[in-house]
Amino acid sequence: MAVYTEISDDDLTAFVAAYDIGEALSCKGIAEGVENSNFLLVTDQASFILTLYEKRVDPDDLPFFLGLTEHLSQHGVPCPVPVRANDGDVLRSLSGRPAAIMTFLNGMWPKRIDNHHCAELGRAMAKMHLAGADFKLTRPNALSVRGWRPLLDACEGRGEEVQAGITDALTQELDALEQGWPTDLPCGVIHADLFPDNVFFRGEHLSGLIDFYFACNDLFAYDVAICLNAWCFERHGDFNATKARKLLAAYRKVRDFSKEEMEALPLLARGAAMRFLLTRLYDWLNTPEGALVTPKDPLEYLKKLRFHQAVTGPGAYGLD
Amino acid sequence: MAVYTEISDDDLTAFVAAYDIGEALSCKGIAEGVENSNFLLVTDQASFILTLYEKRVDPDDLPFFLGLTEHLSQHGVPCPVPVRANDGDVLRSLSGRPAAIMTFLNGMWPKRIDNHHCAELGRAMAKMHLAGADFKLTRPNALSVRGWRPLLDACEGRGEEVQAGITDALTQELDALEQGWPTDLPCGVIHADLFPDNVFFRGEHLSGLIDFYFACNDLFAYDVAICLNAWCFERHGDFNATKARKLLAAYRKVRDFSKEEMEALPLLARGAAMRFLLTRLYDWLNTPEGALVTPKDPLEYLKKLRFHQAVTGPGAYGLD
Numbered sequence: 001m002a003v004y005t006e007i008s009d010d011d012l013t014a015f016v017a018a019y020d021i022g023e024a025l026s027c028k029g030i031a032e033g034v035e036n037s038n039f040l041l042v043t044d045q046a047s048f049i050l051t052l053y054e055k056r057v058d059p060d061d062l063p064f065f066l067g068l069t070e071h072l073s074q075h076g077v078p079c080p081v082p083v084r085a086n087d088g089d090v091l092r093s094l095s096g097r098p099a100a101i102m103t104f105l106n107g108m109w110p111k112r113i114d115n116h117h118c119a120e121l122g123r124a125m126a127k128m129h130l131a132g133a134d135f136k137l138t139r140p141n142a143l144s145v146r147g148w149r150p151l152l153d154a155c156e157g158r159g160e161e162v163q164a165g166i167t168d169a170l171t172q173e174l175d176a177l178e179q180g181w182p183t184d185l186p187c188g189v190i191h192a193d194l195f196p197d198n199v200f201f202r203g204e205h206l207s208g209l210i211d212f213y214f215a216c217n218d219l220f221a222y223d224v225a226i227c228l229n230a231w232c233f234e235r236h237g238d239f240n241a242t243k244a245r246k247l248l249a250a251y252r253k254v255r256d257f258s259k260e261e262m263e264a265l266p267l268l269a270r271g272a273a274m275r276f277l278l279t280r281l282y283d284w285l286n287t288p289e290g291a292l293v294t295p296k297d298p299l300e301y302l303k304k305l306r307f308h309q310a311v312t313g314p315g316a317y318g319l320d
Numbered sequence: 321m322a323v324y325t326e327i328s329d330d331d332l333t334a335f336v337a338a339y340d341i342g343e344a345l346s347c348k349g350i351a352e353g354v355e356n357s358n359f360l361l362v363t364d365q366a367s368f369i370l371t372l373y374e375k376r377v378d379p380d381d382l383p384f385f386l387g388l389t390e391h392l393s394q395h396g397v398p399c400p401v402p403v404r405a406n407d408g409d410v411l412r413s414l415s416g417r418p419a420a421i422m423t424f425l426n427g428m429w430p431k432r433i434d435n436h437h438c439a440e441l442g443r444a445m446a447k448m449h450l451a452g453a454d455f456k457l458t459r460p461n462a463l464s465v466r467g468w469r470p471l472l473d474a475c476e477g478r479g480e481e482v483q484a485g486i487t488d489a490l491t492q493e494l495d496a497l498e499q500g501w502p503t504d505l506p507c508g509v510i511h512a513d514l515f516p517d518n519v520f521f522r523g524e525h526l527s528g529l530i531d532f533y534f535a536c537n538d539l540f541a542y543d544v545a546i547c548l549n550a551w552c553f554e555r556h557g558d559f560n561a562t563k564a565r566k567l568l569a570a571y572r573k574v575r576d577f578s579k580e581e582m583e584a585l586p587l588l589a590r591g592a593a594m595r596f597l598l599t600r601l602y603d604w605l606n607t608p609e610g611a612l613v614t615p616k617d618p619l620e621y622l623k624k625l626r627f628h629q630a631v632t633g634p635g636a637y638g639l640d
Contacts, residue, residue, distance in 0.1 A: 009430055009432065026424070027428055028350050029352060030351060031350060031351040047367075105346075106345040107346065108329060108332070112328055202345065
């Protein structure tokens with residue numbers, strides 16, 4: 001939950017007047033998202049999401065993020081798209097921050113994951129991977145394999161405060177990941193953060209994807225691996241192979257998933273676990289007491305990492 | 321900011337189905353309000369506020385709060401009203417808490433108070449005081465003069481952590497307030513928490529009052545005194561007598577404000593300052609580190625109390 005920046009009435013009125021979206025009737029901070037300040041803006045024409053980009057987002061990346069959702073939407077992927085101001089711009093300034101108005105996406109994210117959610121997710125992710133093919137801008141993934149060792153180093157051995165021995169264990173795992181990380185698998189635009197709270201459903205059906213602020217160019221199969229971790233473990237930590245099979249089977253109906261991608265999946269899933277383990281560990285150790293955001297438990301991802309380390313092949317994910 | 325309770329999809333769907341309000345399209349936690357969990361619920365028919373009542377609200381008070389807004393609305397006071405479920409009830413249960421769906425009120429609360437806001441507020445408050453006249457239910461004010469000493473006692477002398485000497489100073493002031501508190505002034509239903517974030521405006525005009533969860537039966541002039549404190553001091557602490565005059569003049573055009581009420585105003589304003597000073601002090605001393613809610617500064621209200629102590633008569637508030 002996070003609203004970091006307050007907007008004055010006069011500033012809001014002037015900001016909204018730069019768009020052809022009618023008069024602002026209401027603007028309420030939303031208790032979701034941890035990177036930016038999000039507001040539900042209701043005008044006499046429609047509802048919108050107003051986002052103020054806080055310091056964790058690099059302003060130079062915003063044209064990629066905003067352009068990508070526009071591109072994906074034009075290619076049939078349901079997602080919020082930036083509204084153009086009267087001068088044609090999608091990115092403006094409000095309360096001293098870069099700001100954008102996005103269309104409102106109906107739907108709610110699933111609090112309890114069922115098998116059908118995983119199938120819908122697999123299908124939508126594959127469509128997104130295909131739809132991003134001819135997007136012109138690129139953005140490297142700063143949180144891929146080369147970014148992990150600096151993150152572990154930044155924890156300065158303090159991981160021991162969370163679990164004894166974790167620093168050595170992660171160092172060893174990083175050696176293996178850096179050595180074995182595949183470089184010749186199919187690449188393109190990936191979402192890189194497709195957790196349940198970024199996937200909306202209306203009834204049984206997926207209604208759209210949100211929050212593309214980690215999107216980047218990387219291995220498609222790595223995006224799949226992130227989702228295996230985020231969607232296919234039960235609350236108590238067990239891996240649910242039926243959900244994984246549903247996800248992968250639905251994905252493969254839309255986009256070819258090569259033998260090489262399948263075989264790389266256990267290693268990619270270890271990497272995906274490492275990535276979220278490290279950012280959570282860093283945040284855990286560096287969140288000031290009294291902060292508005294409760295840091296997420298890094299050990300959840302240590303358990304997921306251990307699971308994938310013990311896997312002998314893609315069959316563990318319910319694949320044939 | 322506060323969303324304390326998460327709602328599962330299935331629970332929400334079942335809950336919404338008990339009302340004739342259409343299909344839920346979106347339900348987002350709102351980062352406003354500190355007592356309850358509030359969600360902006362969008363259906364294919366309209367927008368609503370869904371409130372889950374957390375432990376600081378006594379469930380026995382809910383029929384008063386919900387009945388009052390319905391009554392006030394029927395008597396021309398713009399405010400959110402509870403939506404009746406298909407069985408006629410306004411109060412149901414969701415995620416283990418009492419829950420109600422309220423109509424959505426357009427408008428935004430003013431972040432910077434101008435004189436015209438104070439005039440609009442005075443007019444609306446007087447109308448509300450008149451409109452509550454024939455409301456059947458009653459609720460005593462637990463946070464009026466008799467409730468203050470127990471609150472100070474509950475701070476166990478730890479006020480000294482905030483400012484040296486404060487416990488003695490407040491004890492002395494309580495003696496004076498208890499002795500001089502008026503009992504024969506006009507009474508009725510008051511809002512008792514009409515801070516700027518509970519008063520919505522659309523452009524220049526007041527569009528409604530929200531958050532009646534401190535409403536009770538007490539002196540009308542005490543409600544006015546609360547507003548003098550909440551609306552007529554500048555950010556740096558100076559009292560703005562022009563704003564007070566605007567507020568009081570507008571109020572008096574709608575409801576008679578007797579000579580006795582006017583003369584009691586300095587003492588009532590001291591009491592109003594005491595009430596918010598004490599609850600803020602208690603919260604300041606008892607908010608656990610790392611809590612999601614940032615406690616408000618009690619000393620802001622000590623300064624306001626000092627101002628009113630130095631006042632010699634109602635003329636200080638811009639009254640003739």
